[in-house]
Amino acid sequence: MRRSLLAVTSIVVALVLQLVVINGLHLPGGGVPDLVLVLVAALAITGGPVRGMVTGFAAGLALDIAPPGSAVLGEYALAFCLVGWAAGKMSRLVDRSALRALLALAGVIALAEVAVAGISIGLDPAQLSLARARQVLPSAIGYDLLILPFVLYLALLARRWAEAGPLDSDLDPASMFADVGSGSRRGGQHRPRQPQPKLAFSAGRPHDGWVGTGLGGRAAALRHPATPHGLRPGRGVPGSAAGGQNRSAQPRSGLPAAPVSIRFDGTRGGGKSRGFGVIGSPIGAGLGRHPHHPGARSPLVRGGSRGFRPHSGTPGGSAAGQAAALLRRPPSRPVSVKFGSRRGDGSVGRPLGAPRPAGSGPGLAGPSGLDRAGRSALGLAFRRQAAPRFRTGSLAPPRSRPKAVPKFRRTKAGPPAALAAGFGAGGTVAQRDLLSARRRQAGAPRLHLSAGRRGDALFGSGRGLRRSVRPATPRLRGSGGLRSPRRTGPRQPRFGYGRRSLVGFLVSRGIGGRWLASTRVGGRAKVWLIGRRNGGSR
Amino acid sequence: MMGVRDTRRTRRVLIVLLAAALALIAFSYSDSSSPVLRGVRHVSGSVFGGIEHAGSSVAGFFGAAGGGSSGQVRQLQAQVVRLRAELSQARLSDADYRQLHKLLQLAGTGRYRIMTASVIAVGQGYQQTVTVDAGSADGVQARETVLNGQGLVGQVTAVTAHTSTVLLASDSSSVVGVSLAPSGELGWVTGPGTAASGPSGMLKLAVIDSAAMLRPGEAMVTSASVHDQPFVPGVPVGVIYKIINKAGSLTPLALVKPYADLTALGVVGIVIAPPRHSPRFSVLPPIPHPAPAITVTVTPRPKPSPSASAGG
Numbered sequence: 020m021r022r023s024l025l026a027v028t029s030i031v032v033a034l035v036l037q038l039v040v041i042n043g044l045h046l047p048g049g050g051v052p053d054l055v056l057v058l059v060a061a062l063a064i065t066g067g068p069v070r071g072m073v074t075g076f077a078a079g080l081a082l083d084i085a086p087p088g089s090a091v092l093g094e095y096a097l098a099f100c101l102v103g104w105a106a107g108k109m110s111r112l113v114d115r116s117a118l119r120a121l122l123a124l125a126g127v128i129a130l131a132e133v134a135v136a137g138i139s140i141g142l143d144p145a146q147l148s149l150a151r152a153r154q155v156l157p158s159a160i161g162y163d164l165l166i167l168p169f170v171l172y173l174a175l176l177a178r179r180w181a182e183a184g185p186l187d188s189d190l191d192p193a194s195m196f197a198d199v200g201s202g203s204r205r206g207g208q209h210r211p212r213q214p215q216p217k218l219a220f221s222a223g224r225p226h227d228g229w230v231g232t233g234l235g236g237r238a239a240a241l242r243h244p245a246t247p248h249g250l251r252p253g254r255g256v257p258g259s260a261a262g263g264q265n266r267s268a269q270p271r272s273g274l275p276a277a278p279v280s281i282r283f284d285g286t287r288g289g290g291k292s293r294g295f296g297v298i299g300s301p302i303g304a305g306l307g308r309h310p311h312h313p314g315a316r317s318p319l320v321r322g323g324s325r326g327f328r329p330h331s332g333t334p335g336g337s338a339a340g341q342a343a344a345l346l347r348r349p350p351s352r353p354v355s356v357k358f359g360s361r362r363g364d365g366s367v368g369r370p371l372g373a374p375r376p377a378g379s380g381p382g383l384a385g386p387s388g389l390d391r392a393g394r395s396a397l398g399l400a401f402r403r404q405a406a407p408r409f410r411t412g413s414l415a416p417p418r419s420r421p422k423a424v425p426k427f428r429r430t431k432a433g434p435p436a437a438l439a440a441g442f443g444a445g446g447t448v449a450q451r452d453l454l455s456a457r458r459r460q461a462g463a464p465r466l467h468l469s470a471g472r473r474g475d476a477l478f479g480s481g482r483g484l485r486r487s488v489r490p491a492t493p494r495l496r497g498s499g500g501l502r503s504p505r506r507t508g509p510r511q512p513r514f515g516y517g518r519r520s521l522v523g524f525l526v527s528r529g530i531g532g533r534w535l536a537s538t539r540v541g542g543r544a545k546v547w548l549i550g551r552r553n554g555g556s557r
Numbered sequence: 558m559m560g561v562r563d564t565r566r567t568r569r570v571l572i573v574l575l576a577a578a579l580a581l582i583a584f585s586y587s588d589s590s591s592p593v594l595r596g597v598r599h600v601s602g603s604v605f606g607g608i609e610h611a612g613s614s615v616a617g618f619f620g621a622a623g624g625g626s627s628g629q630v631r632q633l634q635a636q637v638v639r640l641r642a643e644l645s646q647a648r649l650s651d652a653d654y655r656q657l658h659k660l661l662q663l664a665g666t667g668r669y670r671i672m673t674a675s676v677i678a679v680g681q682g683y684q685q686t687v688t689v690d691a692g693s694a695d696g697v698q699a700r701e702t703v704l705n706g707q708g709l710v711g712q713v714t715a716v717t718a719h720t721s722t723v724l725l726a727s728d729s730s731s732v733v734g735v736s737l738a739p740s741g742e743l744g745w746v747t748g749p750g751t752a753a754s755g756p757s758g759m760l761k762l763a764v765i766d767s768a769a770m771l772r773p774g775e776a777m778v779t780s781a782s783v784h785d786q787p788f789v790p791g792v793p794v795g796v797i798y799k800i801i802n803k804a805g806s807l808t809p810l811a812l813v814k815p816y817a818d819l820t821a822l823g824v825v826g827i828v829i830a831p832p833r834h835s836p837r838f839s840v841l842p843p844i845p846h847p848a849p850a851i852t853v854t855v856t857p858r859p860k861p862s863p864s865a866s867a868g869g
Contacts, residue, residue, distance in 0.1 A: 034605075035612040038688075042679035045820055049757065053681075068567045076574045083581075084601035086609070087678060087686035087722040088715070090730075092594060093581030095681070100574045108563070139683050142586060147683040148729065151749065155683070 022181040026062055026070075029177070030078045033058045034085060048158025052166050055082055056131055059099050060106040060124050061167070061174035068107030075103025091142045098138055102131045113175070124167055129160045595715075602692075602717030606677070609720075610690050613677040656824040659706030664826060669789060671704070671826035672697055674721070685711075685728035685748070689825055692719040700787040702779070702828040707842075708793035708816030709733065709779060710825050721827070726794070727760060727819045735762070735794050738776040738838050742769045746777070746794055746813055758820060759798060760813040767808045773797050776841050777813070785831035792828075793841050816842070 033054045041051050059078050063071025079099030083089045106127045113120040136152040563571070585594055657673060664671045672691050680686035691697050693716045703710040703723045711731060715722040724731055729748035736743050744764035749757070764771065775797045781790035795815040803810060 031608070035608050037681065038605075038678035039609050039612040040616045042681060043676075043821075055681075068563065069570050072567075072570055072574050076578065079578070080581075081601075081605070082681055084598055085605035085678075086598070086602045086688040086715075086717065086720045087680040087684075088598055088601070089681065090684055091582055092585035092597070093578045096581060097575065097578035100571075100578055104567075104571050135682060142582065143730070148749075151683065 022066075022178070025177050025181055026066075026074055027077075029058060029062070030055065030074070030081065034078070034081055037082075038085060038087075046158065046162065048155070048161070050155045050157070050159030050162055052162035053132065053135075053159065054166065054170070055079075056099065056102065056128060056135075057163050057167050057170045058174070059103050060127055060131070061171040063103040063106035064110050064113050064120060064124055064171070065174045065178045066107060067110045068104050071103030071107030071110075072100050073103070075099035075101070090139075094138045094142060095135070098131060098135045101134070102127060105130075113171075117171075121168060121171065124171065125164050128163050128167065132156055132160050132163065598715060599717045602715075602720045606688065606690070606692075606717060606720035609678040609688060613675070613690075656706050660704075660824060660826045663704070663706055663793075664828075669704075669826075669828045669832055670830035672829050673824055673826050675824055676723075676822045677720070685725040685731075685819070686714070687711075687723050687725065687822060688720050689723055689827070690720060691827060692717050692721055694718050696829050697721050697827050698829075702785075702787060702789045702792060702831075703825050704792050704828065705817050705822060705825045707818070708795065709788070710817050710819065710822065712787035713827060723825070725819050726815060726817075727758065733788060733794060734780045734782060735777040736780040737764070737769075737771075738778065738841060740769070740775075742766055742771075743780060744769075744777070758815070758818070760795060760815055762797065762811040762813045764808055769809055771797055771800050771809050771811050773799060773811075776838075778838055778841060789828050789831040791832065791838070 037054045041054055044051050055078050059071070059075045062074050066074065076096050076099065079095035079097065080093070082095040082099075083092050089095055106124060109120065109123045109127070112123055133156065136147065136156060139147045140149065140152065584591070588594075660671070660673065663669075672695050674689035674691035674695075674697075676687045677690045678688040680688075689703075697713060697716050699713050699716050701713045703713060709726055711723045711725040711728070713721050714724045726733055726746065727749050731748055733746045734743070735746050742764050743766070744762055746760045746762050748761070749759065762771075762777070773796075777794045777796070779788040779790055779792045779794060782788045793816050795813040797811045798814040799812045801810040801812060
């Protein structure tokens with residue numbers, strides 16, 4: 020809301036400025052900067068394609084009808100709509116590298132200027148001669164690019180401002196996460212690119228892990244609406260967990276009561292349900308004897324129940340969390356599933372020990388063969404919004420944490436003996452153990468999952484992670500079913516359409532395709548695909 | 558991964574918006590004078606026109622204030638700003654006054670009845686249009702002549718309640734019938750003359766008579782249009798700057814330098830009542846007879862140096 024208001028205001032201001040002041044300027048070269056165009060592009064790249072399109076259309080239409088108006092109504096609406104869409108498709112870039120974002124925007128803007136001239140010539144050949152267009156275009160594009168960095172910076176600041184305050188008011192974190200996870204399918208709630216969580220749609224396979232509410236996750240929960248949350252035996256992997264992200268299935272009134280539901284879930288739908296939110300064996304992580312090979316098959320776990328079939332999910336699939344819903348209750352803060360911004364920060368903070376009223380269903384219940392140490396992680400909430408940064412360097416070096424192995428770490432006191440024993444004895448955490456652990460506030464188990472080791476599925480290592488820090492680059496390989504993402508190359512998610520648009524193709528190929536391929540899994544975000552299924556059982 | 562994949566929703570929105578834009582284009586292209594479009598433009602004119610009006614007064618203020626007072630002592634800054642504001646206001650009104658004075662003079666010479674207006678917005682893109690702050694409420698109608706103190710500016714193409722859109726004479730789609738000053742040759746002046754070299758802002762003149770002899774420096778006024786719309790007769794247009802004789806061209810062509818500086822418009826007048834009789838060439842500014850440019854070389858006269866006087 021705040022953001023839309025801001026966008027509308029800025030567009031109107033830019034429009035008036037453009038018509039009243041800028042168009043009357045006499046600048047060398049004959050062209051003048053197109054502030055509205057640049058603003059549309061900047062808003063789009065900070066807002067995503069849908070927002071960009073709508074913004075561009077509205078701004079273009081305003082430019083068309085605002086006196087003196089354009090000769091043919093709709094030409095700017097058409098051009099700017101396309102600009103918003105194209106720039107919005109690059110919205111990932113702006114959180115990664117300001118330089119790349121600027122370059123991409125420069126290309127979009129140059130194309131847009133040419134397109135505007137082309138539309139003018141095409142629609143009204145008498146109005147604009149080719150010679151004049153050739154004469155004016157270079158300087159116009161040059162002026163556009165001159166003001167672009169400033170406008171982009173302002174747009175980033177505005178986004179930050181619009182998102183900083185209302186985390187607890189009108190910005191609904193749940194929808195935010197749902198958006199991130201499900202690929203922005205929610206109507207009207209597109210909160211496109213939060214700076215911090217870098218949850219890309221890199222998983223396109225059935226059973227691929229999604230962070231957030233995967234489509235399948237939600238669908239699965241809808242299919243079993245009555246099933247209480249909990250560690251549900253589903254079609255997960257041994258040791259994979261799913262976040263109960265499903266807000267529809269969860270009674271809202273029960274939110275405080277059900278602070279956590281780490282769900283081991285999955286549907287049997289197989290190919291149709293994509294995007295399980297799966298927490299891959301976070302709990303067993305670090306307990307095994309191979310801290311550096313957390314992916315190695317641990318003796319701890321033989322997912323004793325129907326829940327964990329070794330064949331169905333992704334080893335080390337992804338994670339989802341409840342955090343979205345929980346974020347709304349900061350005071351009690353029953354759970355803090357946190358994505359830190361440092362390396363190894365993906366932590367599930369006290370999910371188990373959170374107090375809750377008795378009698379509510381969800382919890383870590385059921386058999387929990389938490390296996391396969393350290394494949395994935397979980398975590399969702401983003402407490403801090405990262406500031407837009409105009410620099411390509413990274414933050415301070417990663418904190419020297421203990422080895423970035425998923426850990427099940429205690430904060431204050433030791434976990435209840437039963438809990439520890441439960442893990443030790445094979446990974447079955449009985450519910451009462453957890454409950455007892457929960458009752459003791461002291462020993463809230465803290466689940467630290469970090470990226471950085473082989474086979475880790477990563478969360479958390481966020482912005483601070485430099486790509487030069489090699490060990491932190493997650494490598495999803497070395498364990499049977501996983502392939503190295505480097506070898507797989509860019510993988511296109513299948514969102515209903517198998518085809519890619521021309522712009523998408525150009526974007527991913529033309530501008531740093533290789534770089535993209537290398538950073539698709541394991542860029543700075545490290546939160547992308549968690550586990551990629553190779554198919555078949557192992 | 559750089560591009561965000563298009564979700565189904567994205568595609569749907571994109572398609573809807575593109576279709577809307579194309580429909581608008583088609584609609585407005587096929588019938589640009591449909592009442593719906595006029596209504597839309599009318600409403601938007603009243604909305605945006607007000608904003609632009611406010612914006613232009615603010616911009617005019619700041620533009621006239623110009624510069625900054627950087628480097629001033631902080632305690633003096635407030636005073637400086639205030640004084641500058643006053644001064645710029647004075648200058649602004651003075652400039653307006655002078656423009657207005659000339660305009661009235663010209664109108665009085667030609668016996669036009671004009672409605673004065675100020676340019677409040679300049680068209681976007683490649684079209685040569687401006688918005689002025691007088692509309693149908695002030696008696697302005699479409700297809701009326703717009704001029705300023707120097708000469709012809711253009712014609713009114715669209716009118717809303719309080720704003721009008723003026724198509725400048727330098728627009729490619731603008732055609733102005735003219736008659737050359739001494740000879741009375743008829744011709745027409747169209748949008749920007751594309752000279753390979755030379756100053757911009759030129760118009761292009763074509764005359765009807767293929768045997769006409771054009772000479773640089775010849776002036777021209779508008780010739781009468783039918784019912785004096787869109788151009789009233791006798792408004793100065795410009796002088797011939799250069800003759801272009803293209804091989805194969807049927808009639809002589811020339812570049813015309815307009816009297817009015819169409820890129821820096823301030824106060825303009827809209828002719829709401831044409832003269833009863835054509836003023837012919839009476840409105841034309843007097844021809845500067847010794848036209849050749851005079852180069853004056855100023856030789857500094859030796860003066861007593863100020864340092865000597867200061868020293869004494």
